[in-house]
Amino acid sequence: MTVTIRDVARASGVHVSTVSRTFSAPHLVNAETRTRVLAVADDLGYRPNRAARALTTGKTHNLGLIVADIANPFFSSLIKAAQAQARLRDYHVFVADTDEDPQVEEELIQAFAKQVDGVLLCSPRLTNKTIERLGEEVPLVVVNRRVKGMPTVLMDVGRGAGLALEHLVALGHRRIALVTGPSGSWTSKEMQTAAATSEADVVFLGPNPPTALGGLSAVTDVLASGATGVLAYNDLVAIGLMEGLAERGTEVPRDLSVIGVDDIVTGRLGSPRLTTIAMPTAAAGRMAVDLLLHSVDAEGAPGVTTLETSLVVRESTGEARR
């Protein structure tokens, strides 16, 4: 009869996860407990299974998670969900912030490669080619970018942008400004693709930094564009834009309708409360961890998972001014 990890746990008087950790991350187990568990395992003739044995060969039980801006609530929601999911599997998550810099992004992947078992790369700014090359150094799962042969989680922002534009068209808006994000952003490209099929006349303004400051500095171009409605790259850009519009005496939504993307809490608190595309950040964080641990623990075909987005109508959109 095969001796299982449960038999060892019972005979040692410890939890199954402690036995698991004794083989996968012995330095995290109290020395006395470790000695007892190993002695019991020897006595019973327990052999950790293939996956567990792979873990003993240098697995750290840490995951890296790289984001473009740790201060953006879009990413902190994703981080919280990813670390909760990782903790269930006995992994810690280390987070690193690229400040939107592709060079820093590449350095961080390399720094993580030596310290963690795998990396979640969120909304990268690197080229696909570079990401593919870095995937040779450390297991990667990518969020919000399609990269060939790599496990991927996408949030369907193209569909969300379509809903936002339909909402504006239904309110009578004929000319709409799309305030785009940074170059290299997959999300920004998806939004532009969606805009190309809109009934409205959509003008693209950008690229812009994906921050409140980016929105603030787009105000002049937005006002000059003749648009009556705006779809911003994300909520931070929309919030910055609305601040700048208020300073110029342009009232939202009376004079101009504004829609953001993400559904961060800051947009819900401000005045007017922001109409936005809700992004499934928590689900994406959990899914990315599952894909990564799958690719870390066993060989599986890399998959692409696409998560739904939805329109949340609040106070920043209204009928087009005649």
Add this chain to the structure above:
Amino acid sequence: MTVTIRDVARASGVHVSTVSRTFSAPHLVNAETRTRVLAVADDLGYRPNRAARALTTGKTHNLGLIVADIANPFFSSLIKAAQAQARLRDYHVFVADTDEDPQVEEELIQAFAKQVDGVLLCSPRLTNKTIERLGEEVPLVVVNRRVKGMPTVLMDVGRGAGLALEHLVALGHRRIALVTGPSGSWTSKEMQTAAATSEADVVFLGPNPPTALGGLSAVTDVLASGATGVLAYNDLVAIGLMEGLAERGTEVPRDLSVIGVDDIVTGRLGSPRLTTIAMPTAAAGRMAVDLLLHSVDAEGAPGVTTLETSLVVRESTGEARR
């Protein structure tokens, strides 16, 4: 006379490098040997030299940074400044979030110990005793907690709380509620100490989770306290409290004045805009990195740096209702 690593090696009957490894990478030392070396070190009163320890572990050029809640803008401001300062010195920063859980905090310090050259521990929830013990495993710099013999950066929240209470007293408030933070929080204790010397009659309500939800669930106690002014543990608590007050039809500042702590952007955007104690988070992040890299690169006396706070009066405070 100072006890050296050589004295410990001689008395334990092992090589100097084994003593060194016992303190820098204990999982690499046989448990029996480790126990003997630690006992001898205790007997002789040996304190390992931080710099020597860093050198023996081999520099990774990575720093760990541990926060209680990565989603709180108080911490993201500190993180951004710390990573910018670290980057100037060619170090990467890996961030980890404890979700306010002391057990997770301890695990994360241990997980980092093997992967980074030193750790910045921000607003810890662990006991001082545990922090001192973990400081033997990896160089630590502590932010917002006094720990014996450890380099420390403090933000003078006691002085800030004093200014906040004086502001309320000047507006005619005689009974003030202090909505305290989590137990184990140094910041919360400092605020309580400051309140003890206030001219006003200050009631302590808590402990509370340091989140908007924590503030929301304090509403009933605040209303029952008979206070006309509130000093909240932080801005998130103040924002949650104001949301709850609005639901009960209590108007801020007409019926109740509210002050937060931190000066996060969310407080500046809401309505009414929040009066708060500005915390020097960016300066603290930079200073903590400087202290850590000093303690990593060279031996220096661990210092305590205290940074000033200030009162920012906005719209959530007004004259006490008669």
